[in-house]
Amino acid sequence: MPDMPETNTGADASGKIPVTVLTGYLGAGKTTLLNRILSEPHGKKFAVIVNEFGEVGIDNDLVVGADEEVFEMNNGCVCCTVRGDLIRIIDGLMKRKGGFDGIIVETTGLADPAPVAQTFFMDQDVQDRTRLDAVVTVVDAKWLGQRLKDAPEAHNQIAFADVLVLNKTDLVTPEELAGVEAQVRAINPYARLHRTRNAQVAIDDVLGRNAFDLDRIMELEPDFLEAGHHAHHDSDIQSVAVTIDGDVDPDKFLPWLNDYAQREGANLLRSKGILAFRGEPKRFVFQGVHMMLDGDLQRDWRPDEKRTSRIVMIGRDLDREAIEKAFRACAV
Amino acid sequence: MTSAAPNATATGAVTSLLDHVRPLDAGAHVTGAAFAGDTAMLALGDGCVLLCDAAGERRVDAHPGGAVLAAVGAGDRFITGGDDGRVVATLANGETQAIADEKGRWIDAVAASGGAIAWSCGKQVAARDAKGNVRRMQAPSSVRGIAFAPKGYRLGLAHYNGASLWFPNTDAAPEALFWKGSHLDASFSPDGRFFITSMQENMLHGWRLADKKDMRMSGYPAKPRSLSWSHDGLWMASSGADAAIIWPFEAKDGPMGKAPRECGVRPAKVTQVAFHPRALIVAIGYDDGAVMLVRLTDNSELMARMPAAGGAVTAMAWDAKGKRLAFGTADGAGGLLTLPV
Numbered sequence: 302m303p304d305m306p307e308t309n310t311g312a313d314a315s316g317k318i319p320v321t322v323l324t325g326y327l328g329a330g331k332t333t334l335l336n337r338i339l340s341e342p343h344g345k346k347f348a349v350i351v352n353e354f355g356e357v358g359i360d361n362d363l364v365v366g367a368d369e370e371v372f373e374m375n376n377g378c379v380c381c382t383v384r385g386d387l388i389r390i391i392d393g394l395m396k397r398k399g400g401f402d403g404i405i406v407e408t409t410g411l412a413d414p415a416p417v418a419q420t421f422f423m424d425q426d427v428q429d430r431t432r433l434d435a436v437v438t439v440v441d442a443k444w445l446g447q448r449l450k451d452a453p454e455a456h457n458q459i460a461f462a463d464v465l466v467l468n469k470t471d472l473v474t475p476e477e478l479a480g481v482e483a484q485v486r487a488i489n490p491y492a493r494l495h496r497t498r499n500a501q502v503a504i505d506d507v508l509g510r511n512a513f514d515l516d517r518i519m520e521l522e523p524d525f526l527e528a529g530h531h532a533h534h535d536s537d538i539q540s541v542a543v544t545i546d547g548d549v550d551p552d553k554f555l556p557w558l559n560d561y562a563q564r565e566g567a568n569l570l571r572s573k574g575i576l577a578f579r580g581e582p583k584r585f586v587f588q589g590v591h592m593m594l595d596g597d598l599q600r601d602w603r604p605d606e607k608r609t610s611r612i613v614m615i616g617r618d619l620d621r622e623a624i625e626k627a628f629r630a631c632a633v
Numbered sequence: 634m635t636s637a638a639p640n641a642t643a644t645g646a647v648t649s650l651l652d653h654v655r656p657l658d659a660g661a662h663v664t665g666a667a668f669a670g671d672t673a674m675l676a677l678g679d680g681c682v683l684l685c686d687a688a689g690e691r692r693v694d695a696h697p698g699g700a701v702l703a704a705v706g707a708g709d710r711f712i713t714g715g716d717d718g719r720v721v722a723t724l725a726n727g728e729t730q731a732i733a734d735e736k737g738r739w740i741d742a743v744a745a746s747g748g749a750i751a752w753s754c755g756k757q758v759a760a761r762d763a764k765g766n767v768r769r770m771q772a773p774s775s776v777r778g779i780a781f782a783p784k785g786y787r788l789g790l791a792h793y794n795g796a797s798l799w800f801p802n803t804d805a806a807p808e809a810l811f812w813k814g815s816h817l818d819a820s821f822s823p824d825g826r827f828f829i830t831s832m833q834e835n836m837l838h839g840w841r842l843a844d845k846k847d848m849r850m851s852g853y854p855a856k857p858r859s860l861s862w863s864h865d866g867l868w869m870a871s872s873g874a875d876a877a878i879i880w881p882f883e884a885k886d887g888p889m890g891k892a893p894r895e896c897g898v899r900p901a902k903v904t905q906v907a908f909h910p911r912a913l914i915v916a917i918g919y920d921d922g923a924v925m926l927v928r929l930t931d932n933s934e935l936m937a938r939m940p941a942a943g944g945a946v947t948a949m950a951w952d953a954k955g956k957r958l959a960f961g962t963a964d965g966a967g968g969l970l971t972l973p974v
Binding site: 365366368370372373374375385386388389390393395396397398400424425426 | 661662664678679700701702716738739741755756774775777793813814815832833834855856963964
């Protein structure tokens with residue numbers, strides 16, 4: 302049998318095509334960022350899934366129109382929604398194997414990122430052939446305050462982000478920018494944040510992030526060093542982080558985590574954790590989207606590394622005390 | 634027993650078909666397969682149709698710059714729908730005819746019957762009768778699968794939360810069949826009594842059309858995306874498990890309350906099934922690239938292709954006489970099996 306050409310298959314070591322999800326409220330600068338990514342001299346070809354034709358287009362790239370059809374999975378779980386059109390489009394794109402190096406999904410400004418992200422965990426065929434690389438959210442520095450008041454979608458988009466592009470920083474004063482940044486951080490302190498004008502961000506800062514790869518989850522610390530982080534509670538979404546200074550009992554922790562995600566999955570947007578299990582030389586790492594959890598043993602704890610267990614949850618109206626109490630009860 | 638052993642035993646019985654396969658280098662994902670007379674055709678992810686006959690092989694660029702997303706045989710023609718928005722008919726002599734141009738919208742599904750052709754892009758469905766008259770309708774959500782009913786000019790459309798039965802030549806609203814979830818592929822039983830869809834949730838759903846009674850055929854570890862009816866209409870084979878799952882449709886209730894047959898159990902997932910057009914033999918393609926023939930009457934198995942590079946079997950078709958089987962794989966391998974006389 303003839304070998305297929307090895308070049309330009311686009312897939313990484315896993316053989317899977319990386320997918321970047323680009324979200325952001327109307328007018329924040331998503332299309333500017335997308336065109337920037339596509340026009341950089343990176344020599345890569347992308348398949349771009351958009352909702353409106355016309356604004357995007359680099360000759361080399363494949364642009365596909367989507368319908369944003371959000372379907373409930375027929376498994377009795379109301380938050381298990383997927384993008385049916387994405388499953389169909391990815392199935393079609395895979396027939397052009399080798400034709401591109403990555404997929405970028407641009408959502409509409411009003412879209413909830415969850416169904417997009419969940420598509421990459423719920424559909425086996427999609428999961429076999431692609432991997433979600435990161436959710437990138439573009440935020441309009443000038444209008445965010447207004448958006449947070451009138452648009453619940455804007456909260457979700459920030460909460461879901463692995464990378465935040467705080468755009469149009471030239472249109473606000475340094476004080477206003479600090480305020481906007483604090484608002485964003487109150488919702489999601491863990492995403493990498495980049496301040497930009499005209500969505501000018503290095504391509505490596507938005508692509509190839511491996512944000513959903515359990516092997517790449519190294520630490521769960523807030524992405525800022527400024528002291529005195531005072532949460533502006535303009536949002537009903539917040540993050541809860543709890544650290545146990547040592548091991549936890551997996552027979553207590555795993556049932557609790559599963560049960561918690563089942564019960565609170567609708568409010569729990571993103572979750573991550575790195576845990577030291579009693580008697581286990583390897584780190585246990587998990588991450589989740591709503592009720593969907595993905596966890597595995599990762600690398601060994603290093604001799605110079607302190608065995609600690611830390612969970613981070615981002616969600617709506619999370620009961621911080623209850624989470625802390627339940628997690629601490631798993632300590633050994 | 635399956636075997637890669639030499640072609641015949643001391644008694645002369647055929648134990649393997651491996652030497653009867655002519656390998657084909659498709660060079661791109663094989664989306665569909667069909668025969669037009671003696672010419673085997675493979676529809677490809679690079680937009681080409683590969684024609685194979687006694688004279689050799691040649692490529693026809695049916696969708697230049699595009700990819701074939703859906704394909705179906707239609708007697709003397711092979712109908713392909715591409716991501717270039719075009720529906721094209723390719724003849725055995727390599728000639729192509731443009732059937733439709735949907736202005737760059739992806740053609741998600743195609744179906745053909747007795748000169749009529751139907752296709753969908755998103756929610757839009759078009760039906761073109763043998764005279765070339767095109768009628769259009771909009772489904773409630775994107776249509777993933779289309780099938781012509783065996784009798785009458787009628788289409789079954791699989792979409793989200795059920796299916797629609799549409800008579801293109803009437804202005805009546807399509808008849809709605811409800812079942813929660815995302816329905817993918819569509820197929821009528823040859824006697825027209827049942828309409829079957831494959832589902833996102835790794836199952837088949839069926840409706841007995843006389844009373845719209847629901848049938849659930851579940852337990853698949855993967856989506857059963859390939860369906861095939863036996864020539865006598867009494868059996869329906871399906872992919873999606875480590876054997877071909879074959880449901881009995883002889884009874885009035887179809888397969889309701891009955892267990893399916895499992896044929897061709899191997900340590901690989903079945904991705905394609907194709908019943909022989911004249912005998913109770915089913916061709917089975919697997920995700921490791923293997924192809925096997927199983928006779929239902931005695932469960933005897935003959936290997937036609939061993940597991941090989943080139944990925945999962947993604948397309949399979951018999952010729953009308955049942956003498957030859959064409960197949961192709963995800964990464965562009967393929968073959969043409971000619972049964973020993």
